[in-house]
Amino acid sequence: MKENTMKKLVSLIAVIAATTMFLITDVYAAMNQYKAGDIIIENPWARATMSSAQTAAAFLTIKNNGSTPDRIVALQSPISQKTEIHQSFMEGDMMRMRPVGVLELAPGEVTMLKPGSYHVMFMGLKFPLAIGETFPLRVKFEKSGEVEVIVKIMKAGARGGMNMDNMNHAN
Numbered sequence: 506m507k508e509n510t511m512k513k514l515v516s517l518i519a520v521i522a523a524t525t526m527f528l529i530t531d532v533y534a535a536m537n538q539y540k541a542g543d544i545i546i547e548n549p550w551a552r553a554t555m556s557s558a559q560t561a562a563a564f565l566t567i568k569n570n571g572s573t574p575d576r577i578v579a580l581q582s583p584i585s586q587k588t589e590i591h592q593s594f595m596e597g598d599m600m601r602m603r604p605v606g607v608l609e610l611a612p613g614e615v616t617m618l619k620p621g622s623y624h625v626m627f628m629g630l631k632f633p634l635a636i637g638e639t640f641p642l643r644v645k646f647e648k649s650g651e652v653e654v655i656v657k658i659m660k661a662g663a664r665g666g667m668n669m670d671n672m673n674h675a676n
């Protein structure tokens with residue numbers, strides 16, 4: 506009898522723990538926030554593409570709440586053959602971009618990937634990105650493990666900024 510009660514209690518605790526885990530993940534997703542260790546990713550979004558597009562770009566905000574530096578070392582998404590971080594820069598009056606091998610995330614710093622600056626670049630796009638749809642993006646950090654975020658597709662000329670202020674009020 507006692508053992509039976511104990512077993513029930515243990516399985517109840519397991520259910521509560523699993524539900525709580527699920528809820529935490531869910532709440533973060535609902536707020537467009539994702540967490541990997543001390544890293545918080547917020548508001549991932551991408552620009553819709555034309556049907557012939559070979560590339561696409563996505564943007565997001567990353568905060569390193571830890572006390573040590575971290576880095577993004579790899580990115581992966583089912584929408585493209587290759588996914589990397591790029592940096593846009595002006596050369597004369599031409600906007601150009603170059604790949605950034607690893608993106609440094611200094612402790613306590615907010616890094617914004619935004620139009621005209623750093624962005625996630627999808628190369629070898631497998632299908633066009635349609636407004637209102639979403640796709641997964643896996644981000645791997647040197648120290649904080651990895652996290653899958655859901656990227657919202659917005660209109661081609663979008664500048665983003667839906668939740669950008671949240672990051673400043675997070676703590």
Ligand SMILES: [Cu+2]
Nearest residue numbers: 591602624626
């Ligand atoms: Cu690019």
